[in-house]
Amino acid sequence: MTNYQSPISPGRSWYEDSCGERPTYPSLDGDVTADVAIVGGGFCGLSAALHLAKAGTKVALIDAHRFGDGASGRNGGQMGSGPRGGVVELQDQLGFERTKALWDMAEDAKRNLLDTAEEFAFDPDYQVGQLTPMHKQRYEREARHEAELLNAKYGYDQISYLDQEQMAQALGSRAYFGGTRDSGTGHIHPMKYLIGLAAAAQSTGAQIFENSKALSVDKQGTGFDVKTPSGTIRAERVLLALNGYHGDLRSELASHVMPIQSFIGATAPLGDNSPVLPAKEAVDDSRFVVRYFRKSKDNRLLFGGREAYGKSQPGDIEATIRRQISEIYPDLSDTEITHAWGGNVAITMPRMPYVREFEPGLWSAGGFSGHGVMLSNYTGRMVAEQFLGKSDQINLLKELDIPSFPGGRWLRDPLKVLALTWYAMLDRV
Numbered sequence: 001m002t003n004y005q006s007p008i009s010p011g012r013s014w015y016e017d018s019c020g021e022r023p024t025y026p027s028l029d030g031d032v033t034a035d036v037a038i039v040g041g042g043f044c045g046l047s048a049a050l051h052l053a054k055a056g057t058k059v060a061l062i063d064a065h066r067f068g069d070g071a072s073g074r075n076g077g078q079m080g081s082g083p084r085g086g087v088v089e090l091q092d093q094l095g096f097e098r099t100k101a102l103w104d105m106a107e108d109a110k111r112n113l114l115d116t117a118e119e120f121a122f123d124p125d126y127q128v129g130q131l132t133p134m135h136k137q138r139y140e141r142e143a144r145h146e147a148e149l150l151n152a153k154y155g156y157d158q159i160s161y162l163d164q165e166q167m168a169q170a171l172g173s174r175a176y177f178g179g180t181r182d183s184g185t186g187h188i189h190p191m192k193y194l195i196g197l198a199a200a201a202q203s204t205g206a207q208i209f210e211n212s213k214a215l216s217v218d219k220q221g222t223g224f225d226v227k228t229p230s231g232t233i234r235a236e237r238v239l240l241a242l243n244g245y246h247g248d249l250r251s252e253l254a255s256h257v258m259p260i261q262s263f264i265g266a267t268a269p270l271g272d273n274s275p276v277l278p279a280k281e282a283v284d285d286s287r288f289v290v291r292y293f294r295k296s297k298d299n300r301l302l303f304g305g306r307e308a309y310g311k312s313q314p315g316d317i318e319a320t321i322r323r324q325i326s327e328i329y330p331d332l333s334d335t336e337i338t339h340a341w342g343g344n345v346a347i348t349m350p351r352m353p354y355v356r357e358f359e360p361g362l363w364s365a366g367g368f369s370g371h372g373v374m375l376s377n378y379t380g381r382m383v384a385e386q387f388l389g390k391s392d393q394i395n396l397l398k399e400l401d402i403p404s405f406p407g408g409r410w411l412r413d414p415l416k417v418l419a420l421t422w423y424a425m426l427d428r429v
């Protein structure tokens with residue numbers, strides 16, 4: 001499987017070449033009965049499976065491909081803080097109480113991510129720190145206000161404002177103005193995390209299957225039949241955990257959750273004396289089409305910043321990433337890029353997750369628009385704890401107002417491309 005290529009995401013990722021052994025799991029062969037069926041084996045589905053199985057629930061999970069072929073094995077690895085970027089904006093929309101509850105949930109999500117790795121003894125290469133530099137000077141005031149608000153009203157003192165000079169030192173680049181430093185979060189190797197999570201789910205008794213695509217989910221008596229080409233799972237409850245790969249399994253997902261593609265490149269190791277990111281903090285900048293980058297443990301620059309909308313092809317990912325790297329680190333303009341890859345992220349109208357119970361017992365969780373690394377994991381856990389009657393914290397997400405995208409089935413994609421291209425253009429003015 002050395003040159004294995006995800007059938008649903010472009011390019012072979014550096015993570016696949018640095019994760020160690022990537023175990024394979026059987027496909028579903030025959031019929032299985034379970035308390036809960038889970039469709040989708042990324043962070044969200046596997047985390048739900050782990051927490052259900054750990055509590056003694058009989059759970060069967062299927063993925064259409066290999067675990068990690070979707071976004072969870074291929075992302076930027078940055079955890080962030082809060083339910084998404086920008087608490088000030090969220091507070092304007094939802095008010096302080098709800099925003100604070102969502103903030104606290106996201107802090108639980110951070111802890112859950114790292115505690116799970118510790119409990120099941122796997123090492124996801126966690127590194128501390130995240131910088132958010134402003135690409136326009138007029139945004140500096142907002143960054144300072146964000147940090148002050150989090151310090152004063154959210155009890156979060158691990159974020160601070162850096163002026164332009166301090167930011168230049170932290171980045172090893174003068175391409176930005178001031179911004180924030182968050183020492184209460186960090187970044188991980190997502191494929192190592194995914195592999196550890198799948199092993200943990202299996203070790204607690206979850207039945208997990210790869211290369212087993214759900215063709216349909218139908219109500220059958222008091223439960224549901226989840227049909228695959230080679231067997232059926234009959235379960236009392238179902239969780240769909242498909243995020244940006246939902247295809248047309250449910251029309252509600254097609255109208256509320258839009259897949260878009262994001263791309264990353266990895267350079268060859270930069271050497272121990274490189275001035276780039278001396279403290280190995282992660283970076284996500286202030287652009288609408290955010291540039292996110294960080295150094296791996298072995299000193300590669302992992303750089304993401306290109307997106308593609310609608311049915312457009314990724315084009316030359318390496319050339320775009322090289323241009324973006326050169327704008328920030330001109331000395332790296334000729335550095336070898338060893339890997340270039342991408343995957344689907346999911347957006348919703350308010351850029352918040354879309355969690356719903358479509359009918360009694362049939363749940364769906366996805367639409368993670370930013371901070372999905374920690375939130376998808378924790379959302380899986382929150383759904384599990386709801387099923388177990390242990391906690392109803394998931395209602396914080398379930399009750400969010402997530403309108404459908406305008407334009408109906410045929411107009412939706414062209415309108416999306418138009419809107420996103422417009423916002424991407426604003427990054428440049």
Ligand SMILES: Cc1cc2nc3c(=O)[nH]c(=O)nc-3n(C[C@H](O)[C@H](O)[C@H](O)COP(=O)(O)OP(=O)(O)OC[C@H]3O[C@@H](n4cnc5c(N)ncnc54)[C@H](O)[C@@H]3O)c2cc1C
Nearest residue numbers: 040042043044064070071072075076078214343371372373
């Ligand atoms: C390039 C890139 C960079 C990113 N960077 C970051 C970052 O730095 N920080 C951050 O927080 N987030 C980031 N994200 C987003 C983050 O990766 C996602 O939010 C998160 O991984 C979603 O996890 P998930 O389990 O919901 O979905 P996924 O991991 O995408 O899993 C969905 C799974 O569903 C399966 N599936 C689809 N249809 C079927 C079917 N019919 N039957 C069975 N299985 C099916 C797919 O095969 C897939 O494995 C990034 C994403 C990408 C692509």
